[in-house]
Amino acid sequence: MSQQEDDLRALAKIMDFLRAVSIILVVANLYYFTHVQAVDSGQFYMITDKILNNLNDECGLFANTFNSKLYALLFLALSCLGTRGVKNESITWKHIAIAILSGLILFLLNWWMVSWPIAYIGVTGLGYVSILMGGIWASRMLKNDMMDDRFNDENESFMQETRRIDNEYSVNLPTRFYYKRKWHKGWINVVNPFRASIVLGTPGSGKSYAVVNNFIKQQIDKGFAIYCYDFKYPDLSTIVYNHLQKNLKKYPKGVKFYVINFDDPMRSHQCNPIHPAFMTDIADAYESAYTILLNLNKTWIQKQGDFFVESPIILLAAIIWYLRCFENGKYCTFPHAIEFLNRSYEDIFPILTSYPELENYLSPFMDAWKGGAQDQLQGQIASAKIPLSRMISPQLYWVMTGNDFTLDINNPEEPKILCVGNNPDRQNIYGAALGLYNSRIVKLINKKGMLKSGVIIDELPTIYFKGLDNLIATARSNKVAVCLGFQDFSQLERDYGKPEAAVVMNTVGNIFSGQVVGSTAKTLSERFGKVLQQRQSMSINRNDVSHSINTQMDSLIPASKISTLTQGNFVGAVCDNINERIEQKIFHAEIVVDSEAVNAEMAAYEPIPILSKIKDKATMDAAIQKNYEQVKQDVREIVLREKARLLITESHNS
Numbered sequence: 024m025s026q027q028e029d030d031l032r033a034l035a036k037i038m039d040f041l042r043a044v045s046i047i048l049v050v051a052n053l054y055y056f057t058h059v060q061a062v063d064s065g066q067f068y069m070i071t072d073k074i075l076n077n078l079n080d081e082c083g084l085f086a087n088t089f090n091s092k093l094y095a096l097l098f099l100a101l102s103c104l105g106t107r108g109v110k111n112e113s114i115t116w117k118h119i120a121i122a123i124l125s126g127l128i129l130f131l132l133n134w135w136m137v138s139w140p141i142a143y144i145g146v147t148g149l150g151y152v153s154i155l156m157g158g159i160w161a162s163r164m165l166k167n168d169m170m171d172d173r174f175n176d177e178n179e180s181f182m183q184e185t186r187r188i189d190n191e192y193s194v195n196l197p198t199r200f201y202y203k204r205k206w207h208k209g210w211i212n213v214v215n216p217f218r219a220s221i222v223l224g225t226p227g228s229g230k231s232y233a234v235v236n237n238f239i240k241q242q243i244d245k246g247f248a249i250y251c252y253d254f255k256y257p258d259l260s261t262i263v264y265n266h267l268q269k270n271l272k273k274y275p276k277g278v279k280f281y282v283i284n285f286d287d288p289m290r291s292h293q294c295n296p297i298h299p300a301f302m303t304d305i306a307d308a309y310e311s312a313y314t315i316l317l318n319l320n321k322t323w324i325q326k327q328g329d330f331f332v333e334s335p336i337i338l339l340a341a342i343i344w345y346l347r348c349f350e351n352g353k354y355c356t357f358p359h360a361i362e363f364l365n366r367s368y369e370d371i372f373p374i375l376t377s378y379p380e381l382e383n384y385l386s387p388f389m390d391a392w393k394g395g396a397q398d399q400l401q402g403q404i405a406s407a408k409i410p411l412s413r414m415i416s417p418q419l420y421w422v423m424t425g426n427d428f429t430l431d432i433n434n435p436e437e438p439k440i441l442c443v444g445n446n447p448d449r450q451n452i453y454g455a456a457l458g459l460y461n462s463r464i465v466k467l468i469n470k471k472g473m474l475k476s477g478v479i480i481d482e483l484p485t486i487y488f489k490g491l492d493n494l495i496a497t498a499r500s501n502k503v504a505v506c507l508g509f510q511d512f513s514q515l516e517r518d519y520g521k522p523e524a525a526v527v528m529n530t531v532g533n534i535f536s537g538q539v540v541g542s543t544a545k546t547l548s549e550r551f552g553k554v555l556q557q558r559q560s561m562s563i564n565r566n567d568v569s570h571s572i573n574t575q576m577d578s579l580i581p582a583s584k585i586s587t588l589t590q591g592n593f594v595g596a597v598c599d600n601i602n603e604r605i606e607q608k609i610f611h612a613e614i615v616v617d618s619e620a621v622n623a624e625m626a627a628y629e630p631i632p633i634l635s636k637i638k639d640k641a642t643m644d645a646a647i648q649k650n651y652e653q654v655k656q657d658v659r660e661i662v663l664r665e666k667a668r669l670l671i672t673e674s675h676n677s
């Protein structure tokens with residue numbers, strides 16, 4: 024501490040010396056050009072004149088009135104740099120500018136007053152004092168600027184990517200970011216969307232408006248096959264449909280637009296998610312049953328492996344596979360599976376167990392039946408019947424029994440763009456059926472040799488489908504670009520369980536986050552890492568002011584900043600490619616959206632047209648009801664035919 028005090032005293036003496044030199048030069052200038060007698064001594068005159076003339080001869084110090092003054096200003100400026108003192112809060116940069124500017128005018132631009140010595144001396148002295156005062160004020164302002172950046176914005180701002188890196192797959196978002204007290208234009212370049220992207224943000228943070236919508240538009244622009252889950256149908260579907268109409272030429276082999284919507288069957292196609300052509304193994308049936316029942320009972324996600332969770336899944340899987348085998352899958356639809364399950368167990372179990380491939384599969388049920396454990400058996404069956412009964416709906420039956428298209432949307436010979444629409448008021452019912460579409464699509468598109476495709480799922484927690492983590496891990500090599508939107512990580516953990524949620528969070532390559540709070544903000548802040556930041560402190564006492572500056576590693580983007588982001592502002596990180604390096608992968612910027620152009624574009628959007636072959640509502644209602652009754656009749660006939668077959672078989676055996 025004593026060493027520091029000695030250094031400060033030495034610095035003060037040096038500054039005083041420099042200021043003294045500056046004053047001497049000013050006095051010498053006044054003496055040389057006015058010859059005012061300061062001391063009544065001829066000897067003083069002779070020595071002084073000789074010294075000043077020698078200085079003038081050697082370096083031209085007094086060749087004019089400016090030279091010595093400029094040297095005086097130089098020494099004065101150096102002395103002000105080491106000035107210490109308490110900042111006067113009433114002093115502003117405006118006061119400083121006025122003092123220095125007026126001082127320079129009085130000090131330098133008074134050569135014409137040399138013929139009036141007294142005036143020249145007075146004006147020069149006044150100008151010098153003004154410059155000295157302004158310099159001291161400026162020095163103190165510069166040394167006490169800690170309150171100019173109260174929220175540490177300067178330390179936490181950083182240079183970001185200003186290049187647009189475009190390729191045949193990329194998604195490029197224009198940005199505006201703050202760095203070194205200026206706003207700069209930049210770009211977020213998702214050069215490899217196949218390494219998956221997640222978009223986080225609380226409701227109203229702008230994740231759909233600024234990010235998801237851009238993913239949809241730019242992937243259509245580049246000829247992607249698209250699967251879009253539209254939770255608030257038809258918000259995203261309308262964008263997909265209208266943007267596709269403008270970019271049909273981007274698909275050399277053509278593209279077809281399809282919609283799955285249970286609320287308005289006239290604006291929906293029909294598609295069987297468990298089409299027998301794509302059910303190659305009983306494992307496919309199990310996966311379908313698993314997806315359906317876990318969507319209907321999301322609490323089961325945390326209880327996977329429990330007896331009363333696995334039992335109904337196995338039962339439903341057995342029914343689906345039975346329908347796949349019966350008459351080559353003629354009745355293999357999800358509505359037929361529901362109706363078959365709702366028959367009495369005395370009817371269905373003999374039928375199912377008569378097939379060798381299902382006999383071992385259903386052995387726990389048969390053991391309970393033959394052992395007289397009726398209560399247990401009823402509980403197992405009810406665990407499947409009760410949730411599935413909520414899905415009995417004529418509209419749902421209509422959509423899920425037709426075959427307008429297949430779910431291999433990225434088939435190179437027949438690319439498709441598919442939108443599936445949910446309804447927030449009926450998400451528990453529709454979510455299960457749509458989750459089945461999701462899981463089947465994910466399995467069908469994640470194959471080699473297919474067309475590049477995009478899977479865009481906004482509001483991910485509203486549905487559940489098995490294999491999400493596997494899709495993200497393997498999609499890159501199969502050119503499947505996954506974009507997932509949800510509010511925060513806790514939602515994912517709640518609906519998918521911590522292990523699977525952790526896999527999803529840790530395997531995605533591109534992250535966009537609007538305003539999020541709590542543990543999500545902390546996790547993201549840790550992911551973005553730390554950077555070397557400067558810290559300044561000031562200590563004031565009665566005699567002196569001391570400053571200290573140090574550096575330390577601190578969060579590049581603190582959790583507090585993430586939790587208070589303005590709408591449209593995002594933080595995140597992107598990945599790069601070997602041949603497309605991005606040095607600064609982290610961003611903290613406002614995604615620029617031309618609101619006027621977007622609003623004008625949306626105002627010109629056309630609603631999704633009637634897609635059904637039946638254009639009349641009354642005719643459509645009649646067809647839906649007829650299909651509903653036909654499904655029930657089909658199942659009744661299947662049961663009767665199978666019971667007759669079993670009787671014949673039994674009679675032959677006897």
